[in-house]
Amino acid sequence: MQSQSNTSSLQSLVDDWSAEKQAFQVPWGKLMMWIFLLSDTFIFSIFLTAYMNVRISATAPWPNTSEVFALTIGGIHLPLILIAIMTFVLISSSGTMALAVNYAYKNNKKLAVKLMLATAFLGAMFVSMQAFEWSKLISEGVRPWSNPLGAEQFGACFFMITGFHGVHVSAGVIYLCIVAAKILAGHYDGRSLHIVEITGLYWHFVDLVWVFIFALFYLW
């Protein structure tokens, strides 16, 4: 059996791995989600690594992201402003998600569902802003295959990486709605609401990826 040793000591690591039956004291679904996210981490990291390599070796100059993603609002020229707002929206959604998990464990189903739907709403907002950003760039002539502003890989990387991330956010929105609906329908009555935490793991991961995209694509 697993010992009661300090949960963060090296001894606990050895104890866990040498235990019978199970190595991790978490539900199956949660462990599976973690491992899936690990695999997904590799996908996104390799996207970003490929972007780095292509950017370093591109022959044409890379456009200045600060300027490309600038907006003029009310006569003030603000660099990267839309991206900043998107970042804030996504972080907010992570906050509401964290609260949802918390209330789910306190067995406050109603509040948990409300917070999940709020999370989904913020996610949908993020995707729509991304759509706006895409259309802005497209209207400026940036395409995956060409770019009037400089290196053509800029457009290709931009659409590919933000597109793949956007697909993850959209999938997350759907996932959240499904889980919320199932909770409301009483599907998990009498059982633990682990599912909220598992959904939350996915959602926070999407936010986490955005942290890296924001730093490495927009701020480089």
Place this chain on the structure above:
Amino acid sequence: MGIQTVDESHEVSSLAKYFKVWILLFVLSAFSYMVDLFQLQGYLRWTLVLMFMMLKAAFILSVFMHLGLERFALKTLVLLPPGAILVLILFMAVEGQYTTQSREFNFSQLWQQEILDFKDHHSPSE
């Protein structure tokens, strides 16, 4: 059988902590935005951008995703494998430099002149 125990630590972590981290994330994001707004450049920019990035990632992982509350075994499971990616990143950075260098070299006038000279001196005998 069929019973799985979870430690309760997740439930007790207080709401206040989430709000603190939430605000902290906003602040860190604002900082990294300011790096761009003030157009810091060079090593300073890179250090700051990467530092804020890592800090944000660490907070999301450890507090929002509860990794900080998990047992050591799960922490290692999540944090160690991406090490493989670091190797790839390192090599791809070096490879990118090398590709650029060889492009600069091969596309330069100098090299083309050398080819021409070479052809002049070694023209195939008819």
Place this chain on the structure above:
Amino acid sequence: MAIVDAGTAIADQPAHMHEPTGWFTQYVWSQDHKVIAIQYGITAIFVGLVALVLSGLMRLQLGFPETFHFIDPNAYLQFVTMHGMIMVIYLLTALLLGGFGNYLIPLMLGARDMVFPYMNMLSFWTYLLSVLILLASFFVTGGPTGAGWTLYPPQAILDGTPGADMGIILMLMSLAVFIVAFTMGGLNYITTILQARTHGMSLMRMPLAIWGIFVATALGLLAFPALLVSAIMMTLDKLLGSSFFMPAIVSLGEKLDYAGGSPVLFQHLFWFFGHPEVYIVALPAFGMVSEVLSVHARKNIFGYRMMVWAIVAIGLLSFVVWAHHMYVSGMSPVFGYFFATTTLIIAVPTAIKVYNWVLTLWRGNIHLTVPMLFAIGFIFTFTHGGLTGLFLGNVVIDLPLSDTYFVVGHFHMVMGVSPIMVLFAAIYHWFPLISGKKLHDGMGKWHFWITFLGTYAIYLPMHYLGFLGVPRRYYAMGDTGFTDTSVQSLNAGITVSALIVGVAQLIFIFNLIYTVRNGKKCERNPWHAASLEWQPAVYPPPHGNWGDKLPIVYRWAYDYSVPDVQQDYIPQNVPQDAINELSKPRGKSL
């Protein structure tokens, strides 16, 4: 407070939860890991036969050029590509993990099923979809892609390469779908191994087969992303005209609309997947062969712990050796030092495993059954393939040998024939469990000897061809004149052997069908194996595997030739008291 999580805890529930409700749910939409394993197995063997026929066609062309007019250079390249890709991904990966992984994991660990049976079922159907997409490419205009199984751009997507219009797109799509299927299965395998073992089954009591499958699956989950990403990027290059991998190119006298991309990047990403892929195929084979050797030599596996750590070490190291496939690619020349070194280091744990297999046989009570013959055959082929790998891992030796038949000989020995040998060993070994019947022995022996000797007749000469400078992926040597005339006669000889080996596989297929239809029920646990999968009361085990009570494990899986016990082995689920009763008074404690 304990939380009951009934929604996910299926693998741990009493058997009745697994009862299928009708023929359809039992055999088609089945969520039972054993049925899914057989579905995976049959599909994989079917595409494997397609790949085998393709190799026969290639050999016909190489052995007797200008005889078979329906094989033109384009067709040859398409055969090479489809043969390689099918063999590596759709046969070996699918059969070893989807097939044997599925079958063995719950049984060897004492679980009732995988932890997420529904997802496990989806995994198979998604895999089937990927196979169908792949096979569809034979029927589209332009045919399947002929870019080589490595799919290197720029040529993979440029006109002039066969299948550059539809074939390559279907190939990339099929790979992406395969990766989705693998991920669904793989998450199941890993979670089951980590979380759903029975009482007493600690990780260090797991049979090596499970260790191999476990580490291979982990590698798959972390390596396939690289293939997925490069497939997506290449699809964009092809369909949208982006330039990730495409530099400025003049093709057929025309400047194309590409600029600034990096073809070497693709090679790095491909091999960041590709080298772990070699071990995805090898590690389950390593594990399974250890079981077979130990059972049929009636000896515990030599150095169990060392074997486990070797598997883990190989798994870790396999992520830092990828560029040994790229010595001639034009990558940064400084990489050679690093990757040659790591490649030679990874040979150490690999060699340890070979020594341990041999030492397991040493003074064992070797029964030369058919599975054992194949297992011993594996030790030979793997050692030979591994030794040539040491040559190729060194930059200076690889430079002249790269892209010659030496390489073809090397990788067929090490990752073609060797895992196939283990697969045969495994099928002969576990067939009584799967079907309740033993495969016919005489046919099995013929099958083994023809396959084993034929393998050497095919691949040994290929190494020599490589030294003579015969290049890989060539349709015909033609009048190039830089190779000796003996090349042609060698090639003809290889072709004859290959055809014989190919036809010999029909013995095996016939044996399977014959045994299923006419074979007699065999005794329970015919090989007297100690590991858990042989302990259920009926063969094949029913849904839920274990009846009312899960087994309890008291020991490792390798207690063979134990002195003074009644039979010479102790099954994993027999407690110490029971042995004391069975054995004579002077029985020493274990």
